Amino acid sequence: MSTISTHVLDAVQGKPASGIEVRLEKQxxxxxxxxxxxxxxxxxxxxxxxxxxxxxxxxxxxAVDDYFASHSRISIYPEISITLIVEGGHYHIPLLLSDNSYTTYRGS
Structure with missing residues (x-):
């Protein structure tokens, strides 16, 4: 069995991004x-x-659109989707967020 977790860091403000809605789906x-x-x-x-x-x-x-709006910021991304293959183990998928770019990786 696998576990999946995430966190979002606001790279512009240099702090965690709270209140972002996250949905997990399986194909x-x-x-x-x-x-x-x-x-x-x-x-x-x-x-x-x-x-x-x-x-x-x-x-x-x-769903990052409301997060940016609540901070009086505009982004080209209303939402960001990350698709991944899970094959046992723990998957921690951080999202480093800014107004017009993002980065993700498999964390620990």
């Missing part, structure tokens, strides 16, 4: 199945999106 034969929905906490984290996932293709979607 099935008939399309995407929503597994969980959450929002980043005061430390920018969603630690328990998935505690017992099976192998497969997953997608994290971050």
């Amino acid at each position: 099935t034969e008939t399309g995407w199945l929503v597994l969980s929905e959450s929002a980043t906490d005061s430390d920018g984290r969603c630690p328990d999106l998935c505690q017992d996932g099976s192998d497969g293709v997953y997608r994290l979607t971050f």
Whole structure:
């Protein structure tokens, strides 16, 4: 079984991005199945999106539009989706966010 977690860091402000809605989906034969929905906490984290996932293709979607609007900022990204292959183990997927770019990687 696999676990999936994430956190979002606002690279412009140099601090965690709280209040961003995050959706986790798994690809099935008939399309995407929503597994969980959450929002980043005061430390920018969603630690328990998935505690017992099976192998497969997953997608994290971050609804960043409201976050930018709440900080009087404009971005070209209303949402950011990250698709990943899960094959056992822990998957921590950070998102480093700025108004017009983002970076992600597999963390620990």
